[in-house]
Amino acid sequence: MQQKLIxxxxxxxxxxxxxxxxxxTIYGIADMGYIYGSGDAGAGKSGTNTFSGVESGMRxxxxxxxxxxxxxxxxxxxxxxxxYSLYIDQNRGVGNSGGLNARQQFVGLSSSKLGTVALGRxxxxxxxxxxxxxxxxxxxxxSPQAFLxxxxxxxxxxxxxxxxxxxxxxxxxxxxxxxGKAIYGFGExxxxxxxxxxxxxxxxxxxxxxxxxxxxxxxxxxQTRQNVxxxxxxxxxxxxxxxxxxIGASYDFKVVEVVGSYQAQNDKNVTNLDNSTWTVGAVVPxxxxxxxxxxxxQTDWDQGHNRPAYTLNGRSEAYMLGWSTxxxxxxxxxxxxxxxxxxxxxxxVSPSDVGAAGETNQTLLAGIRxxx
Numbered sequence: 001m002q003q004k005l006i007x008x009x010x011x012x013x014x015x016x017x018x019x020x021x022x023x024x025t026i027y028g029i030a031d032m033g034y035i036y037g038s039g040d041a042g043a044g045k046s047g048t049n050t051f052s053g054v055e056s057g058m059r060x061x062x063x064x065x066x067x068x069x070x071x072x073x074x075x076x077x078x079x080x081x082x083x084y085s086l087y088i089d090q091n092r093g094v095g096n097s098g099g100l101n102a103r104q105q106f107v108g109l110s111s112s113k114l115g116t117v118a119l120g121r122x123x124x125x126x127x128x129x130x131x132x133x134x135x136x137x138x139x140x141x142x143s144p145q146a147f148l149x150x151x152x153x154x155x156x157x158x159x160x161x162x163x164x165x166x167x168x169x170x171x172x173x174x175x176x177x178x179x180g181k182a183i184y185g186f187g188e189x190x191x192x193x194x195x196x197x198x199x200x201x202x203x204x205x206x207x208x209x210x211x212x213x214x215x216x217x218x219x220x221x222x223q224t225r226q227n228v229x230x231x232x233x234x235x236x237x238x239x240x241x242x243x244x245x246x247i248g249a250s251y252d253f254k255v256v257e258v259v260g261s262y263q264a265q266n267d268k269n270v271t272n273l274d275n276s277t278w279t280v281g282a283v284v285p286x287x288x289x290x291x292x293x294x295x296x297x298q299t300d301w302d303q304g305h306n307r308p309a310y311t312l313n314g315r316s317e318a319y320m321l322g323w324s325t326x327x328x329x330x331x332x333x334x335x336x337x338x339x340x341x342x343x344x345x346x347x348x349v350s351p352s353d354v355g356a357a358g359e360t361n362q363t364l365l366a367g368i369r370x371x372x
Contacts, residue, residue, distance in 0.1 A: 026065070029370070037051045039359055043344070043357070059137075059369045083104040085102075113173065115173050117169070121163060124204070127162035128208075128210070130162075144320055148297050154263070164185035181210075184206075187202025205223070219248045240268035242266070256284050260279060277300075287325075291325075296319055298316070299346070331369070336366075
């Protein structure tokens with residue numbers, strides 16, 4: 001009888017240890033605020049484009065996530081992340097009529113010595129790089145780099161273009177501040193509309209390196225979309241690559257943090273959607289929990305004259321002034337003003353979606369973000 005009790009106690013302790021080695025974390029962000037935008041309607045139109053409303057995810061995209069790991073021994077872990085967008089200003093999020101609205105969905109293995117391999121919908125290297133070197137992080141409404149790169153259709157962006165489906169990634173361990181990442185997203189379909197398509201049609205490949213040591217941060221990124229077929233061009237052999245490169249850096253002098261970045265896209269297709277974006281900014285602490293944010297960004301188009309009916313050779317400039325204050329480790333208040341000036345041969349860029357080519361627009365917003 002005593003031996004049975006001892007065996008039962010040992011089994012209970014062993015079971016408890018196994019359970020302690022596995023964990024699942026529920027996390028998320030609830031971000032909500034008010035936004036107002038106005039701008040001239042554009043050539044051939046009269047009046048002003050305006051928008052006024054309550055919007056979710058202006059500082060950071062609202063989300064609900066589940067992250068877990070299981071210790072497999074010898075420094076090896078099984079990991080997973082399931083993260084879904086929330087639109088808390090509307091009755092949308094996680095699942096809707098179109099299925100799951102996933103930001104990330106992946107599973108993998110992580111080794112403290114060898115790095116991490118994961119498969120699923122994941123961030124390309126440009127996602128974190130662009131957030132690292134912006135005066136307002138990856139804010140889709142307040143970061144000039146974020147809305148300029150997103151409107152240009154770039155994949156080096158902190159927006160949806162940097163989330164890749166059908167992807168396999170490798171992330172290296174941290175080597176004295178340096179971390180590397182590689183990603184390949186399989187296209188798994190051909191927009192060419194023909195049989196025997198290349199296995200690389202619509203595939204995506206990226207490499208990124210980050211060096212973070214004390215006050216200094218540096219990011220280098222290269223990403224390419226393979227054999228892209230522009231709308232209306234489906235003949236075998238017409239799909240060409242679209243290549244992008246990025247360099248960004250930030251340095252925290254304590255009294256001010258300075259940030260900057262440059263990126264360029266080379267589109268080898270007949271559409272020739274070449275563009276470049278550069279940004280500079282600063283973050284100034286003004287109190288124990290408050291900061292002032294300054295930012296400037298500029299996108300230049302160089303489409304040439306391959307499509308005279310729709311030629312992008314102009315410039316969009318964005319100026320940002322923002323403020324934030326932390327009420328606690330999890331709750332942040334923020335506000336900002338953005339002014340955009342679009343050339344007539346550019347896209348009508350606007351963080352509040354009121355922009356028109358050849359016109360200026362402005363956006364005011366304020367909100368609250370809560371992490372959980």
